Amino acid sequence: MLNPIHLRTLLEVVRLGSFASAANRLGYTASAVSQQMAALENDAGIRLFERTARSIRPTEAAVVMAEGATTVLADIDRLLEAAGSAAERPQAELRVSVYPSLARMFLPRLLRSPQWLAVDAALRLSIRDPSPAIQALRRGEETDVTLVYWVGDAALTWPRSVTPVRLGADPMRVVVPTSWRLHGLGAVAADELVGRPWILHHPGSSDAAVIDAVLDEHGLRPRVVARSDDFAVTLDIVAAGYAATVMPEVALGEVPAGVEVLEVPEVQLSREVYALVSPTAPARPTDLFLRILRDISDDLGYGAGAGINRG
Secondary structure: OOHHHHHHHHHHHHHHOOHHHHHHOOOOOHHHHHHHHHHHHHHOOOOOOOOOOOEEEHHHHHHHHHHHHHHHHHHHHHHHHOOOOOOOOOOOEEEEEEOOOHHHHHHHHHHHHHHHOOOOOEEEEEEEOOOHHHHHHHHHOOOOOEEEEOOOOOOOOOOOOOOOEEEEEEEEEEEEHHHHOOOOHOOHHHHHHOOOOEHHHHHHHOOOHHHHHHHOOOOOOEEEEEEEEOOHHHHHHHHHHOOEEEEHHHHHHOOOOEEEEEEEOOOOOEEEEEEEEEOOOOOHHHHHHHHHHHHHHHHOOOOOOOOOOOO
């Protein structure tokens, strides 16, 4: 029998394209992911990856198995949920999918909100990027509210069955080490950043292509010295003086020591943030969830048409 844990790992490896990226997403080491995939190949009796000294490539069998694993794992989740149904449940449950940077900034505040604590509803969360979240909707996953964004002209397309509710704009910021001594110049021309090292997203992530195109358009042609999809790790690297980056305002939070946010007029990007509401979403907890989300946004300095202003 195939191990469900190994199947979940396979899904991430196929989606992200490497053992290291899957390990980072799942909280394993790359070695642990490699061992899981070797065990899965042994159990299934088929080769799932073409391996070279520097990379791995999923075989067609791996892609087919990953597609089938999605249904199998969903069935397992439903069985586990049903097994726990003996405990008393609240009157309503709100199923929310939210991308990581928004989750980190908003969810702790929402979960501590007196208004949410007073509602007789449970919150079931999925933390994932917009693309896989929308793919899940297309597969028929039962999610009440799906929080997504798009950057620039790279608009996402979602199923017609959901109702999009615009929540605001999240500007992208150019972030550099304080040690570069650029922060006292006011607005900084893109020329000041030419030739400097950058840390950017892995190719294929939701906003990587748009950011790369904008930087290239203004002659920056970033010298990429690192790639990371983890904003907290990226900020640590910037603070160490290693490289610059572009990241969404909501992921910055309180700007850490050693990091400066620059105003670069040529690099103007913004995430458009939407809630995709299912027609079957429970009305009262859904309305309350969106209202609290807007209240938190206002408290943090967001507006319906503008992002956080840092001056």
